[in-house]
Amino acid sequence: EAGVVQSPRYKIIEKKQPVAFWCNPISGHNTLYWYLQNLGQGPELLIRYENEEAVDDSQLPKDRFSAERLKGVDSTLKIQPAELGDSAVYLCASSPSPDGPRELFFGEGSRLTVL
Amino acid sequence: GQSLEQPSEVTAVEGAIVQINCTYQTSGFYGLSWYQQHDGGAPTFLSYNGLDGLEETGRFSSFLSRSDSYGYLLLQELQMKDSASYFCASISGGYNKLIFGAGTRLAVHP
Secondary structure, three states: OOOOOOEOOEEEEEOOEEEEEEOOOOOOOOOOOOEEEHHHOOOEEEEEEEEEEEEEOOOOOOEEEEEEOOOOOEEEEEEEEOOOHOEEEEEEEEEEEHHHHHEEEEEEOEEEEOO | OOEOOOOOOEEHHHHOOOOOOOEEOOOOOEEEEEEEEOOOOEEEEEEEEEEOEEEOOOOOEEEEEOOOOOEEEOOOOOHHHOOOEEEEEEEEEEEEEEEOOEEEEEHHHH
């Protein structure tokens, strides 16, 4: 069974440029999460989807961040415009809804460097 | 607010046993999970405690005490490949929120 797939693995951009990250969760997993992880820190939730509905986006900086999961499968996280402080690893995770968040399956992450 | 505290670093030798502690302050606490993350890799699930007591999975065990708002991860027969960061994560808010601690970096030496 394929795991959570993310792309790109690495992205280097200049500040004020836009960037997008893509995630394909494990087949059948209805819940999808986007996390941000700074160096030496734990993952911090940005947004959680149940199918195509964003059920928790309270930590998403909506002035520059947006996300979508149009068909309830894959998802895209966008930053526009990027700032220096956005340099981090963006992790996508999924879980089968009946199990709740007790076990999340993470992708390898997309490492963003903003210059 | 909601927070988890764990030591930033732990060092141990191969073959030894190490315990990584985690104390939490979360409202509507439901359970505690543990994840392992190697440098540059994805966090991977290790263990979950929904009830007080010990859960054993091979060389790894995890413990939870709700009355003390405390849990730990126990790693036995340490191997070099166990060198990684370990995160505790609390589930709360009606089984909907998963909040991670800052992580404990474990270094295993020969």
